Amino acid sequence: MANAYIQDVLAQVKARNSHEPEFLQAVEEVLETLEPVINEMPELQENAILERMVEPERVILFRIPWVNDAGKVVVNRGYRVQFNSALGPYKGGMRFHPSVNLSILKFLGFEQVLKNCLTTLPMGGGKGGSDFDPHGKSDGEVMRFCQSLMTELYRHIGTATDVPAGDIGVGAREIGFMYGQYKRIANESSGILTGKGLSYGGSLIRPEATGYGAVYFAENMLATRDEDFRGKVCAVSGSGNVAQYCTEKLNELGARVVTLSDSNGFIYDADGIDAEKLAYVMELKNVKRGRISEYVKKYPKATYTADQRPWSVKVDCAFPCATQNEISGKEAQTLVNNGCRVVSEGANMPSTPEAIEVFVSNKVLYAPGKAANAGGVAVSGLEMTQNAMRLSWSREEVDARLKEIMKNIHDNSWNAAKQFGNEGNYVMGANIAAFLKVANAMVAHGVV
Numbered sequence: 001m002a003n004a005y006i007q008d009v010l011a012q013v014k015a016r017n018s019h020e021p022e023f024l025q026a027v028e029e030v031l032e033t034l035e036p037v038i039n040e041m042p043e044l045q046e047n048a049i050l051e052r053m054v055e056p057e058r059v060i061l062f063r064i065p066w067v068n069d070a071g072k073v074v075v076n077r078g079y080r081v082q083f084n085s086a087l088g089p090y091k092g093g094m095r096f097h098p099s100v101n102l103s104i105l106k107f108l109g110f111e112q113v114l115k116n117c118l119t120t121l122p123m124g125g126g127k128g129g130s131d132f133d134p135h136g137k138s139d140g141e142v143m144r145f146c147q148s149l150m151t152e153l154y155r156h157i158g159t160a161t162d163v164p165a166g167d168i169g170v171g172a173r174e175i176g177f178m179y180g181q182y183k184r185i186a187n188e189s190s191g192i193l194t195g196k197g198l199s200y201g202g203s204l205i206r207p208e209a210t211g212y213g214a215v216y217f218a219e220n221m222l223a224t225r226d227e228d229f230r231g232k233v234c235a236v237s238g239s240g241n242v243a244q245y246c247t248e249k250l251n252e253l254g255a256r257v258v259t260l261s262d263s264n265g266f267i268y269d270a271d272g273i274d275a276e277k278l279a280y281v282m283e284l285k286n287v288k289r290g291r292i293s294e295y296v297k298k299y300p301k302a303t304y305t306a307d308q309r310p311w312s313v314k315v316d317c318a319f320p321c322a323t324q325n326e327i328s329g330k331e332a333q334t335l336v337n338n339g340c341r342v343v344s345e346g347a348n349m350p351s352t353p354e355a356i357e358v359f360v361s362n363k364v365l366y367a368p369g370k371a372a373n374a375g376g377v378a379v380s381g382l383e384m385t386q387n388a389m390r391l392s393w394s395r396e397e398v399d400a401r402l403k404e405i406m407k408n409i410h411d412n413s414w415n416a417a418k419q420f421g422n423e424g425n426y427v428m429g430a431n432i433a434a435f436l437k438v439a440n441a442m443v444a445h446g447v448v
């Protein structure tokens with residue numbers, strides 16, 4: 001990379017955040033693709049746009065004391081990274097997982113700014129969470145934890161300020177508990193969180209939106225080669241919210257999903273994880289909160305491989321829907337060698353830089369997370385709209401809007417890549433399309 005301004009900013013980011021590998025990875029991946037626009041627009045450097053975009057506007061760090069079922073006081077750490085509000089209120093999920101730290105939340109917040117921009121809805125970007133692990137906790141423990149978290153977080157959020165949602169470890173149960181505590185403290189019923197239950201302001205299709213959206217995006221990519229999903233064999237990783245609805249939509253479109261996983265291993269079911277088997281997985285994961293290994297007890301023709309990810313299986317398409325850096329360069333090469341031609345990221349940054357290089361250089365239809373999984377936050381944006389209008393749209397209406405948004409993200413990414421001489425490179429296209437809009441808004445706002 002030749003551009004001196006980009007190199008200077010990257011060096012500064014590395015020096016300042018040397019202990020934050022995931023954040024550095026995300027920033028590097030974006031900045032490296034921006035050279036054509038930076039070369040053409042000197043006003044970006046004059047306004048220190050890159051320097052400002054890599055620095056969160058605000059980071060809130062707080063303690064979360066709560067009492068477990070044994071009567072012991074436990075203290076977790078809570079965060080909210082309010083990254084960039086150039087386009088609207090900070091918006092992005094809360095992650096509850098023992099691995100949560102500032103590096104992970106800053107990478108997620110940085111990506112969220114660009115992702116939210118791609119949706120074309122007026123949302124800035126943020127992310128938050130805690131090192132709390134919901135696994136193995138009772139409902140009462142999860143409730144007390146969520147209440148304690150919100151007792152601090154409530155003063156930092158608001159419908160026009162910051163609207164959190166779910167992410168890993170935060171689903172309908174956790175959103176319900178956080179919403180209840182917010183309402184109690186603030187004495188108001190408002191769309192302060194998205195992903196809410198339907199009876200208290202949630203939107204139809206929000207639970208499905210991220211998984212469906214990643215499939216809609218891939219459908220648009222396939223259409224550029226006059227293909228569709230009928231008969232395609234697909235690997236999906238994860239078995240949580242995004243993986244489940246990605247599988248559901250792939251089944252609907254005639255594909256055969258043969259894998260699912262969790263942090264302990266993956267299952268392979270050559271016959272396909274059909275609607276009945278998926279209903280079993282949903283019950284296992286969402287209600288019983290069990291492990292994916294249990295699948296093979298129920299369906300003994302399937303196999304379970306411990307401590308491995310599903311990328312060694314021969315498939316046409318891959319949908320990483322678990323977590324960051326879950327596809328190494330070697331695994332990407334195995335996928336390509338086995339004939340995989342489509343990768344659509346339901347998760348955030350699931351491919352390492354080496355894996356991205358393999359996909360791009362082999363002309364795989366590769367959709368980076370900030371484009372492919374933007375359907376979740378897009379429907380969150382639609383939930384905010386419905387809350388503001390105090391009405392609810394039908395399932396069909398929200399799904400139609402989601403489809404249209406995913407098509408727009410696809411087309412805008414495609415067009416931006418083409419305009420800057422890299423047709424078919426969705427990484428560059430998504431980064432440039434989003435960056436330009438955020439950067440122009442920041443220039444318009446002056447030095448703030």
Ligand SMILES: NC(=O)C1=CN([C@@H]2O[C@H](COP(=O)(O)OP(=O)(O)OC[C@H]3O[C@@H](n4cnc5c(N)ncnc54)[C@H](O)[C@@H]3O)[C@@H](O)[C@H]2O)C=CC1
Nearest residue numbers: 167168169210238239240241242262263322323347348376
């Ligand atoms: N829920 C949403 O609307 C959105 C989620 N995402 C991303 O999608 C991914 C999955 O999120 P959700 O399905 O919402 O969470 P979830 O909590 O419902 O499911 C997470 C899944 O990932 C697996 N997992 C977690 N850590 C892992 C690890 N270290 N190794 C292997 N597997 C691991 C879990 O076992 C589980 O199957 C995350 O990267 C998240 O940031 C992206 C956009 C929106």
Ligand SMILES: O=C(O)CCC(=O)C(=O)O
Nearest residue numbers: 092093165167376377380
């Ligand atoms: O729905 C939202 O606000 C955020 C979803 C999210 O966390 C993400 O897009 O990674």
